[in-house]
Amino acid sequence: MSTKPGKKKPVNASQPEKSVRREALKKFYRSFLPLMLAVLLWIITISILHLPEIKEAVMQVFIQFTLSSALVFGKLLFIPVESLSYPNITVSGYTMKIVMECTAYNFYIFVIFLSLLSPVKWKQRIITLLIFIGAVFIVNNLRFITMGYIGNYSGLLFHLIHDYLWNILFGFMVFLIWAWRYNRNIEDTNDLKN
Structure with missing residues (x-):
């Protein structure tokens, strides 16, 4: 048996190192499995909601809820908001049509799964779910109000912000809250174990 100079023999990891790696991998799976399951269930749910047999009914529920809540939200903030024809909303003279994607239904559904699948106590899951739903609700309603003012200022700017910025902001908000x-909650759980 000869060894060539410059080549090192592969060193087998010791048993404690393997155990540490295995434990780190388990922790990783435990941490991100809920996220992966939430994404999978979100995709399945969105696919079901887009079935031709129920798509129109689902759209009407989400659009009506969003339109009604945006109108109430605007009135509470003393902002000139009205709906002269369904599914349109007018903010400070700028009229926008509410379509399914404007309802933030994607985010509502995703945060429900993400909250309920998190590996924490049920009380914390419910608290997180309420925080998520409240945040998505408030931000989505503020979106309609700000987009009305932006639309009055510039149609091009309206489309840029509407198509890109809001989706990025919603995604970032969901990630930060999660x-x-x-x-x-993981820190609280670890404190209890020690």
Whole structure:
């Protein structure tokens, strides 16, 4: 048996190192399995909601809820908001048509699964779910109000912000809330174990 100079023999990891790696991998799966399951269930649910037999009814429920809540939200903030024809909303003179994607239904459905599948106590899951739904509800209603004012200022700017910025902001908001709630609850659980 000869060894060539410059080549090192592969070193087998010791048993404690393997155990540490295995434990880290388990922790990783435990942490991200709920996220992966939430994405999978979200895709399945969205696919079901888009079945031709129920799509129209689902759209009407989400659009009506969004239109009604945006009108109430605007009135509470003393902002000139009205709906002269369904499914349109007018904010400060700028009229927008509410379509299914405007309802944030994607985010509502995703945060429901993400909250309920998190590996924390049920009380914390419900609290996280309420925080998520409240945040999505408020931000989505503020979106209609700000987009009305932006639309009055510039149609081009309206489309850029509407198509890109809001989706990025919603996604970032969901990630931040999940990271905050998940890390907080994991730390609380670890404190209880020690």
